Amino acid sequence: MKILVFDEEKKLDAYVGETICDFIRQHDQATIGFATGSTPLGVYQYFIDSYQNHKVSFQNVQAFNLDEYVGLKPEHPRSFASAMKNELFSHIDILPENINALDGSKEDMDEECQRYETLIEQNPIDIQILGIGMDGHIAYNEPGSPLDGACHVVNLHQESIESSLDYGFDHIEDVPTQGVTQGIGTIMKAKQLIMMAKGEKKADLVKRMIYGEVTPDFPSSIIQRHPSVIVCLDRNAASQLKEEDYEKR
Numbered sequence: 001m002k003i004l005v006f007d008e009e010k011k012l013d014a015y016v017g018e019t020i021c022d023f024i025r026q027h028d029q030a031t032i033g034f035a036t037g038s039t040p041l042g043v044y045q046y047f048i049d050s051y052q053n054h055k056v057s058f059q060n061v062q063a064f065n066l067d068e069y070v071g072l073k074p075e076h077p078r079s080f081a082s083a084m085k086n087e088l089f090s091h092i093d094i095l096p097e098n099i100n101a102l103d104g105s106k107e108d109m110d111e112e113c114q115r116y117e118t119l120i121e122q123n124p125i126d127i128q129i130l131g132i133g134m135d136g137h138i139a140y141n142e143p144g145s146p147l148d149g150a151c152h153v154v155n156l157h158q159e160s161i162e163s164s165l166d167y168g169f170d171h172i173e174d175v176p177t178q179g180v181t182q183g184i185g186t187i188m189k190a191k192q193l194i195m196m197a198k199g200e201k202k203a204d205l206v207k208r209m210i211y212g213e214v215t216p217d218f219p220s221s222i223i224q225r226h227p228s229v230i231v232c233l234d235r236n237a238a239s240q241l242k243e244e245d246y247e248k249r
């Protein structure tokens with residue numbers, strides 16, 4: 001596992017952004033996994049700037065979103081599909097037919113999960129961007145999720161429901177109580193993972209993710225078992241790590 005700690009948020013975002021832009025430029029076809037949440041927003045802005053400055057094109061990119069709320073149509077303003085569209089996809093030249101996401105409004109969610117799992121099997125993800133939730137979740141794999149799980153519906157934990165207030169919901173009652181997510185097994189099939197964390201509030205979580213036991217009780221700990229992971233942190237998120245374990249940037 002490579003752990004990089006950046007002294008400025010802008011440098012962190014530029015490193016992740018440029019790593020992915022480089023990959024896209026060097027390949028005829030690139031399949032990238034995108035995460036919602038506040039952490040990757042600077043990276044998405046980096047993509048937009050790079051596209052506007054003609055430094056990269058996303059025409060040959062297949063995009064896969066990580067997760068979604070159950071019960072919201074993709075066009076609902078609070079859906080993760082809308083968030084990805086507003087924060088990134090509507091500002092770059094990605095082809096609409098290349099944007100893939102779980103649809104949380106389907107009547108048969110088992111069928112929807114199977115569809116998405118098969119689609120990812122057919123289009124293996126080259127680079128998956130990840131963040132860490134306040135209870136240690138990745139995507140919407142809450143504590144207790146099987147480490148080899150496929151796409152599935154989850155009951156969101158209270159902590160995740162409360163965190164959703166940061167994503168534009170006005171009232172806690174408006175937040176869906178279920179999510180649908182790539183499983184930990186699905187995520188682990190990606191060829192490379194880029195895990196990002198920022199801020200003091202993530203410091204304990206990052207420590208447990210990197211040094212703790214690999215356990216379903218703390219889903220993000222699974223990244224310890226992935227053969228190709230880059231963990232990109234700001235100084236605050238890295239404050240509980242031993243200096244000898246990371247590279248300073």
Ligand SMILES: N[C@@H]1[C@@H](O)[C@H](O)[C@@H](COP(=O)(O)O)O[C@@H]1O
Pocket residue numbers: 035036037038039040066067130131132133134138139140160163
């Ligand atoms: N389901 C999303 C995850 O995909 C995201 O990575 C995580 C961290 O969010 P943030 O970056 O806002 O801290 O929580 C959310 O609930």
